[in-house]
Every structure is written in C-alpha cells, then in structure tokens.
Amino acid sequence: MSYIGRFAPSPSGLLHFGSLIAALGSYFQAKAMQGKWLVRIEDIDPPREMPGAASAILKTLEQYGLYWDGEVVYQSQRHHLYQAQIEEWLKSGQAYYCQCSRKQIKESGGYYLGTCRNLGLTNAQHCSVRLRMDNPVESFEDLKRGEMIIPHALAHEDFIIKRRDGLFAYNLAVVIDDIEQGVTEVVRGADLIEPTGRQISLYKTLNQTPIRYLHLPLAVDAEGNKFSKQNHATAIDNNNPKPAIMKAMSFLGFDLPKDFMSCTIEEMMDWGCKNWCLTQLPEEIKIIP
Known part of the structure; x- marks a missing residue:
C-alpha cells in the first residue's frame, strides 16, 4: 500500500510555531516514504473559527514551501x-x-x-x-514512543x-475522513495522544484496519505552555519563512548545514525530505525560547 499522510489544521486561528512543527513533521514523513501529503481543513466547529483563517492557513503553507497533493478537503462540506x-x-x-x-x-x-x-x-x-x-x-503502538497505555x-x-x-x-469526523481519503499514517502533535484510542476503536467499529500513528514532541514556552491557538500563540511570519523553518527543523532534530540559510525554501524542503529520520526526534517536550 502506498503511503498517504495528511495535515489537518482547524481554522480557529492562524498557523503558529506548534502548527509548523506538525506540518513539517507530517510532510517530511510522507515525502521520505515517497508518499502523498494531503491537507484537510477541520472546520466543524463554527463558533471557534476565525473568519478568513482557512484561506490564510493555505497561503501560509504555500509560503513555507509545503505544497499538498490533490484537492483540499473541508469537513464543513462532509x-x-x-x-x-x-x-x-x-x-x-x-x-x-x-x-x-x-x-x-x-x-x-x-x-x-x-x-x-x-x-x-x-x-x-x-x-x-x-x-x-x-x-x-x-493501548496502541506509537511509532516514536512504543506502547501507549490508555x-x-x-x-x-x-x-x-x-x-x-x-x-x-x-473523533468521528477525523476517522471517517481518514478512511475515505485512504490515509495510512497520522503524524501529529503529542497533545492528541489521548483521543487516539477512541479513534482506533472507531476503526474497529467500522470494520476497518486501524492505521499507524506518530505523535511528535510538543514545543512549549519558558512557562511550560504549549504553542497553541488556545494559548494565543503568535502566528508565524509569512513574509520571512526561513528563520521559522530552520527553528522548527532544529526542533525536529535535524543537524542543519552551516549554509542552510542561503538555500531557497524549496531546497530546504528537499533537504529535509532526504534527511528525515524518526530516530532524530527529541524527547517528549522541548522548551522554545
């Protein structure tokens, strides 16, 4: 079976540093496996959504060289x-x-x-x-952490x-969508470990084979707060992507070349796909100044 991964942000705010880590991790994993990387907008909670956030998220992904395969799927249409x-x-x-x-x-x-x-x-x-x-x-098996007990x-x-x-x-929407889109592996932040058991149970209830899961370490600030929209994390800069890309790639365990800043964004993404390795990922939590 060919690899299909995805990045599925909610339009409750703009992409922040934590979002970028999840986007890059899922993108590098998919491309390192010669697979497809899909983007799905999880807009099923209108009261929490920010007007214009969905289109802004897609624009940011393009500015950061993260180009998706196929059409963008919107949960609001499903x-x-x-x-x-x-x-x-x-x-x-x-x-x-x-x-x-x-x-x-x-x-x-x-x-x-x-x-x-x-x-x-x-x-x-x-x-x-x-x-x-x-x-x-x-319990379930996480590709980074091994057995996770619920x-x-x-x-x-x-x-x-x-x-x-x-x-x-x-939980219902994400599983139905992952099945319908043929997703074979989900790469996302460790803050979503808890619902994974319920999602696997939904696969079984639907008589479907559960997929693989990889939960990336969380980035937190000096006070121990994760980068999230709920914590009002600052949006990443669309006009100057390179510093954030390098910071996120360093977080993900890459040993970047000294001349990396002189690369184009496309070259940065290509290098990341070729050099991605799960064993390089840091421990559970990493403080970002």
Whole structure:
C-alpha cells in the first residue's frame, strides 16, 4: 500500500510555531516514504473559527514551501457523511441518545457511566449521541514512543460522536475522513495522544484496519505552555519563512548545514525530505525560547 499522510489544521486561528512543527513533521514523513501529503481543513466547529483563517492557513503553507497533493478537503462540506453513519448506528443500536450534562458527568466522577445507554431515548432535542464502546482500546503502538497505555475508564467510556448543540464530534469526523481519503499514517502533535484510542476503536467499529500513528514532541514556552491557538500563540511570519523553518527543523532534530540559510525554501524542503529520520526526534517536550 502506498503511503498517504495528511495535515489537518482547524481554522480557529492562524498557523503558529506548534502548527509548523506538525506540518513539517507530517510532510517530511510522507515525502521520505515517497508518499502523498494531503491537507484537510477541520472546520466543524463554527463558533471557534476565525473568519478568513482557512484561506490564510493555505497561503501560509504555500509560503513555507509545503505544497499538498490533490484537492483540499473541508469537513464543513462532509456533514452528510457523518450524519449518515450516525443514523446507521442509531438504527442498529450501536449509538444512542444521551441527555446527561457535563455537570452531571463531572459529579459522577468525571467519566460517563452509561446512564442513558438502555433508556431508549428517541427525542434528539437537547441530547448528544454516544457510541457504545464495544471495541475498547487500552493501548496502541506509537511509532516514536512504543506502547501507549490508555486509562481503563477512558478506554471503556461510551463517547460522544455528536454534540448536544448539533455539531459533529472531532473523533468521528477525523476517522471517517481518514478512511475515505485512504490515509495510512497520522503524524501529529503529542497533545492528541489521548483521543487516539477512541479513534482506533472507531476503526474497529467500522470494520476497518486501524492505521499507524506518530505523535511528535510538543514545543512549549519558558512557562511550560504549549504553542497553541488556545494559548494565543503568535502566528508565524509569512513574509520571512526561513528563520521559522530552520527553528522548527532544529526542533525536529535535524543537524542543519552551516549554509542552510542561503538555500531557497524549496531546497530546504528537499533537504529535509532526504534527511528525515524518526530516530532524530527529541524527547517528549522541548522548551522554545
């Protein structure tokens, strides 16, 4: 099977240094494997989106020499696929409506205990939809870290696939899209390790073979905060990409040539693809001044 990787940012803000690490890591891994690198805009949460961010993200990728294969996919145009799968599961009993609030779940210990599993609720108003956890995943193999253990309660929890506000859950959308796009391996930040077990369980529930996962180390600032849109990380500079590219590549463990700054961006990307190696990746967290 040919390699297909992807980069899937949400348009809740502009690309920052942490985003660049994920983009470069997934790009280098795909191209080092002579594979395809897809881009998908995960715009399924309109209240959190920033106007114009999707087009700005694509422009930034181009400015940084990160050119994708095929057409860009937008999750906002794929609601019918997510809803069709949910309706199929509701009909078969694999999924069910749940009226429990976050407050109730927090009061019961922080994990959902299956309160609505056998109530047979039929009124979708003010309800979320949960998936019966018939395929719990208590561990998975990460290409960098080896075996990752998932807490028992989390692995066995019936999780939400459609929210009370009518928006589709990230885990469902990302798995349906990865399957439909033929993705063979996901390379992303370590902050997404926790939902990986649920995503693998979705593969099994859909009778699909789970794919491989590689979680890149997190970049944090001097206070220990990860670079993220939630933490208001500064957007990377579209007008002067080279310094950020070199900084991100150094973070990813590359030993850059002394004359690297004199290279074109295209030459930087080509060099990175040819010299990429998983063993060069740093440990779990690295502080970026």
